[in-house]
Amino acid sequence: MKKIIFVNIIVIFCLVIICEILIRSFNIVGLQGSDKNFFVSENDVVLLKPNSLFKVAGKKVKTDNNGFRIPIKNYTFDKNKDSILVLGDSVSFGFGVKEEETFIGVLRDKLNFNLLNSSVIGHNLESYIYLLNKYQEENNKKIVNTLIFICLNDIHLSQGVILDNIQKKDSENLEPSKFIRLFKNKFFININLFLREKSVLFVFLKSIGTNSVKRHYDYMYTSYNNQKLTDVYYKNIIQIKEYSEKKGLKVSFILLPYAHQINNNCKKQLMLPQKKIKKIFKKANLELNDLSDNFCDDENKKKFFLGFDPVHLSKAGHKFVSELLIGRGIIN
Numbered sequence: 001m002k003k004i005i006f007v008n009i010i011v012i013f014c015l016v017i018i019c020e021i022l023i024r025s026f027n028i029v030g031l032q033g034s035d036k037n038f039f040v041s042e043n044d045v046v047l048l049k050p051n052s053l054f055k056v057a058g059k060k061v062k063t064d065n066n067g068f069r070i071p072i073k074n075y076t077f078d079k080n081k082d083s084i085l086v087l088g089d090s091v092s093f094g095f096g097v098k099e100e101e102t103f104i105g106v107l108r109d110k111l112n113f114n115l116l117n118s119s120v121i122g123h124n125l126e127s128y129i130y131l132l133n134k135y136q137e138e139n140n141k142k143i144v145n146t147l148i149f150i151c152l153n154d155i156h157l158s159q160g161v162i163l164d165n166i167q168k169k170d171s172e173n174l175e176p177s178k179f180i181r182l183f184k185n186k187f188f189i190n191i192n193l194f195l196r197e198k199s200v201l202f203v204f205l206k207s208i209g210t211n212s213v214k215r216h217y218d219y220m221y222t223s224y225n226n227q228k229l230t231d232v233y234y235k236n237i238i239q240i241k242e243y244s245e246k247k248g249l250k251v252s253f254i255l256l257p258y259a260h261q262i263n264n265n266c267k268k269q270l271m272l273p274q275k276k277i278k279k280i281f282k283k284a285n286l287e288l289n290d291l292s293d294n295f296c297d298d299e300n301k302k303k304f305f306l307g308f309d310p311v312h313l314s315k316a317g318h319k320f321v322s323e324l325l326i327g328r329g330i331i332n
Contacts, residue, residue: 016201023200029307030057030096032203034121040067042134045127046120056121057096066135069117071099082142083114084331085135087128088149091256091313093119096306101315103322110322111331116143124154125236132243132251143249147331148240150255151311152220152273155229204308216310217260217270224273234280241286252330253281256313256321257292259305266296289330291321 023029038054038061039046048067053060064070064077077083086092086104094102094117104117118131128148136143206212223229244251255277261270274292281288295301304317313321325331 088119092149
């Protein structure tokens with residue numbers, strides 16, 4: 001009996017290892033999470049630790065002395081070039097993608113500008129108000145344009161995640177199902193964080209079992225029916241507008257869709273968040289570059305997101321965004 005149990009354990013262990021290897025080999029899903037030791041807090045806004053080399057979602061990340069994400073090998077900004085500042089969250093940061101494969105990396109060889117990628121996991125509209133001032137005042141590179149990348153989750157995440165809870169807070173905000181709430185205690189949260197940083201098999205099974213792509217979208221969809229949240233959204237947009245006008249800054253807003261919308265051919269009922277956001281920008285008398293329709297109309301649209309990921313772009317998705325930024329004249 002003991003021998004049978006032992007053999008079964010060995011077989012199960014081998015199957016787990018084989019599955020882990022296969023999922024990694026075929027890049028079906030990627031690792032999640034990041035090392036909290038490479039984040040610093042400034043006025044409750046989280047920044048990347050300057051002059052650091054670390055891993056996010058299994059990919060090496062390097063920062064310069066300002067905390068901007070830069071290529072891993074032998075890169076410095078050109079002091080003779082004007083700069084474009086990029087504000088955003090984990091999507092424009094390039095979560096799960098090598099730096100040279102992000103739209104920043106792709107554009108670097110096509111534009112005669114320094115591209116300052118200040119994006120950090122968890123940033124949102126409230127963060128950008130502070131960051132606009134920070135980088136305009138501190139940076140010795142002339143910033144001629146600022147790109148603010150907006151995702152649907154900007155309506156929900158609070159300003160600046162706390163360092164000790166970067167992933168926990170993100171998880172709590174984006175995983176509201178009854179099943180997930182059963183495990184919102186310290187033990188299960190720590191187990192979840194550990195496994196998603198180490199095992200792609202765990203990430204795969206969790207994504208399938210909880211239907212993470214649809215679940216994340218559904219939660220954001222519900223948030224856009226909350227008048228208090230949309231009022232705060234409008235207030236934040238107005239504050240960014242007033243600050244940029246006061247300082248004479250050029251700011252461009254770019255809206256990106258969620259994978260669930262694209263995977264379901266952008267059915268009209270799924271595009272409510274974009275409709276609400278456009279209404280807010282119209283009320284604020286601001287231009288919004290909504291890339292959702294471009295994603296919806298492209299025949300390769302289902303390749304634009306990481307496997308089983310609700311929002312983060314793949315290598316192909318980043319390349320597509322870089323083409324749109326140039327093609328639509330948002331950046332040139």
